[in-house]
Amino acid sequence: MRWCTVTLSVLIWSLPIGASAQLTLSNGWHTLEIGGSVSMFYNHRILKKGEDDSKKNRFALRDAQLQLKGRVKNLVAYELQVDVADMAFNQNDPENPGLMEANIRYTGLRHFYIKAGYGKTPYGRSSLVPFKETVYWQRAEFLRGSVYSRRDVGVSVGGSFLRQLIDFEFGVYTGMGELTLRGDNDASGNPEFVGRVQLAWPTRYRLRDVDENDTYLPMFALGINGRYFDKTQPTGASLPAGSNGEFGIKVVNGSKYLIAVDGAFQWHGASAQVEWHMGEARLSNPGDVLLQGLPDSVTGSRIKFGALICHVNYHIRRIRTTLSARYEHYNLNDLATGHNERLGASVQFNVPRLPLMLRAQYWHVLNEETTVDPLKWTDQLRIGAIYLFE
Amino acid sequence: MRPATILIFLLQWGICAAQKPMVPSWSKRIRISEPSDLVWDTARDSFLVVSDNGLLYTMSKDGEGARQFFSKGSDFEAITLTSDLILAIDESERRIYRFNRKDLSPAGVYPMTYQGARNRGFEAACHDPQTGTTYLITEKDPCRIFLTDEKLNLKGTQDLRISADVSAATWHNDRLWVLSDEDRTLMELGPDFKVTRSWKIKVHNPEGFAFGPDGNLYVLSDDMQLLTCFSKDGLR
Numbered sequence: 001m002r003w004c005t006v007t008l009s010v011l012i013w014s015l016p017i018g019a020s021a022q023l024t025l026s027n028g029w030h031t032l033e034i035g036g037s038v039s040m041f042y043n044h045r046i047l048k049k050g051e052d053d054s055k056k057n058r059f060a061l062r063d064a065q066l067q068l069k070g071r072v073k074n075l076v077a078y079e080l081q082v083d084v085a086d087m088a089f090n091q092n093d094p095e096n097p098g099l100m101e102a103n104i105r106y107t108g109l110r111h112f113y114i115k116a117g118y119g120k121t122p123y124g125r126s127s128l129v130p131f132k133e134t135v136y137w138q139r140a141e142f143l144r145g146s147v148y149s150r151r152d153v154g155v156s157v158g159g160s161f162l163r164q165l166i167d168f169e170f171g172v173y174t175g176m177g178e179l180t181l182r183g184d185n186d187a188s189g190n191p192e193f194v195g196r197v198q199l200a201w202p203t204r205y206r207l208r209d210v211d212e213n214d215t216y217l218p219m220f221a222l223g224i225n226g227r228y229f230d231k232t233q234p235t236g237a238s239l240p241a242g243s244n245g246e247f248g249i250k251v252v253n254g255s256k257y258l259i260a261v262d263g264a265f266q267w268h269g270a271s272a273q274v275e276w277h278m279g280e281a282r283l284s285n286p287g288d289v290l291l292q293g294l295p296d297s298v299t300g301s302r303i304k305f306g307a308l309i310c311h312v313n314y315h316i317r318r319i320r321t322t323l324s325a326r327y328e329h330y331n332l333n334d335l336a337t338g339h340n341e342r343l344g345a346s347v348q349f350n351v352p353r354l355p356l357m358l359r360a361q362y363w364h365v366l367n368e369e370t371t372v373d374p375l376k377w378t379d380q381l382r383i384g385a386i387y388l389f390e
Numbered sequence: 391m392r393p394a395t396i397l398i399f400l401l402q403w404g405i406c407a408a409q410k411p412m413v414p415s416w417s418k419r420i421r422i423s424e425p426s427d428l429v430w431d432t433a434r435d436s437f438l439v440v441s442d443n444g445l446l447y448t449m450s451k452d453g454e455g456a457r458q459f460f461s462k463g464s465d466f467e468a469i470t471l472t473s474d475l476i477l478a479i480d481e482s483e484r485r486i487y488r489f490n491r492k493d494l495s496p497a498g499v500y501p502m503t504y505q506g507a508r509n510r511g512f513e514a515a516c517h518d519p520q521t522g523t524t525y526l527i528t529e530k531d532p533c534r535i536f537l538t539d540e541k542l543n544l545k546g547t548q549d550l551r552i553s554a555d556v557s558a559a560t561w562h563n564d565r566l567w568v569l570s571d572e573d574r575t576l577m578e579l580g581p582d583f584k585v586t587r588s589w590k591i592k593v594h595n596p597e598g599f600a601f602g603p604d605g606n607l608y609v610l611s612d613d614m615q616l617l618t619c620f621s622k623d624g625l626r
Binding site for chain 1: 423444482483501507510574613615
């Protein structure tokens with residue numbers, strides 16, 4: 001590991017030299033902000049006995065992002081965000097895709113906005129928190145975009161009331177998630193409906209996991225989320241390849257709903273997030289592999305899935321360091337044996353006077369649902385740096 | 391006053407009492423959304439207040455009677471008075487809106503280029519009437535003072551390394567005073583821009599402050615939409 005540490009250190013400290021600052025251009029009417037980020041890590045897995053495939057022990061460029069955010073007075077806002085690192089090899093990682101945002105918001109109404117284009121769907125707090133505002137290299141497994149679409153093309157209406165104590169967004173999307181960029185919907189042509197409402201007290205609660213400002217008022221937020229589609233395929237048709245995701249439940253031949261409740265708290269550097277998801281898919285084909293070969297009389301052609309994810313974080317402002325722990329409990333198919341449990345921890349150090357973050361994340365698998373998501377590893381460590389162009 | 395406001399005030403006061411920072415005399419929710427800075431206008435016997443929505447208001451010393459008189463900005467973050475003008479700083483647009491102090495009529499818009507992040511532009515402004523110097527200060531990364539003359543011609547710059555950020559500034563008793571939102575600290579600076587005195591201000595998200603005609607300190611909370619008054623006795 002020593003050569004890895006030395007190499008990583010050299011790379012981390014050489015990053016700022018090549019990066020430039022965020023820019024804002026304005027003619028008084030139109031304001032354009034240019035930013036981005038570069039992040040890289042070294043990943044090391046501890047494999048199960050008998051496993052010898054160590055291909056995941058590697059350096060990786062996670063992000064090479066370019067972000068353009070613009071405003072035309074208070075009438076229109078737009079955003080284009082791309083990750084060249086993922087685009088270069090046409091990767092379609094739903095957690096971190098090549099095209100991240102491409103949308104326009106009409107903000108000329110007092111309490112509402114109308115948003116159109118491609119971007120994050122308003123479902124689940126953790127999915128909505130920007131990567132730079134978390135302290136983990138990877139989101140909890142259930143939230144990474146293999147169970148539901150984190151991004152999609154559609155139209156939504158959002159807004160806020162009462163000093164932004166109440167925020168909401170409801171939208172209609174293709175339901176195909178990141179794959180919608182290929183162009184077509186599935187054969188059913190049906191959309192997905194997604195919505196979220198957040199209540200905060202005693203002040204508005206931004207989408208951040210860490211209390212970097214050592215907030216002296218205890219702050220709370222409660223989010224209620226839901227999404228639904230019916231993509232029952234016409235006779236003889238099938239879902240587009242890859243649309244069902246890593247676990248086969250992202251888009252299904254049938255209808256599917258997910259609901260989630262999330263909570264967040266922060267006070268004096270301490271913060272916590274809890275997120276609970278519960279979903280059900282009603283499959284139109286009694287022989288669907290998701291039904292595990294069980295008879296319809298047992299399954300009712302339904303599967304259920306859900307998750308509980310908890311984070312606790314503490315930011316020590318004086319040394320610009322955040323400590324975090326995570327617990328994940330998720331079940332990807334109630335008809336399959338077992339469930340998944342993971343523990344995680346993370347440490348992040350914000351380098352003084354630079355938009356540079358050094359981040360280390362550790363995973364430990366407590367339980368796995370071997371029939372749905374068999375793993376070759378028991379533990380994983382990822383350490384690296386994130387440089388923001390801002 | 392609504393129960394929630396009273397509860398917040400009591401919570402705020404209770405925590406202040408425990409930590410011995412400046413204790414607020416009173417807090418009041420104001421009818422201005424996302425207020426970001428204020429300045430006392432003696433001639434009008436009222437505060438002038440700017441908001442993140444690009445709006446300008448007049449407001450009485452007790453936080454009542456907010457009246458909007460301009461709505462064509464985008465993101466006002468600071469306001470100050472020169473001998474005959476009101477300057478409202480639009481952080482996103484990188485522009486300074488000018489108004490005649492006499493009748494609040496518009497007196498032109500002045501571009502002020504700054505190539506940092508959109509929300510890390512000019513966040514604070516104040517004016518020294520003795521020398522005619524206007525101070526424009528960027529929020530963070532870096533906090534930098536731009537010194538200009540009455541006509542906003544740049545005279546020099548000075549980096550400030552005294553706090554995590556700067557959210558507001560004012561000229562008072564021949565000294566530059568700055569407020570840090572993230573540190574929740576009010577600082578009095580000497581001629582060399584070093585901190586001579588500082589006070590912890592237990593206000594959530596303090597975005598603006600001013601000294602009233604009574605010498606008391608008035609602090610605006612953006613997120614809470616609160617005006618909090620601190621007695622001048624606490625500043626001794």
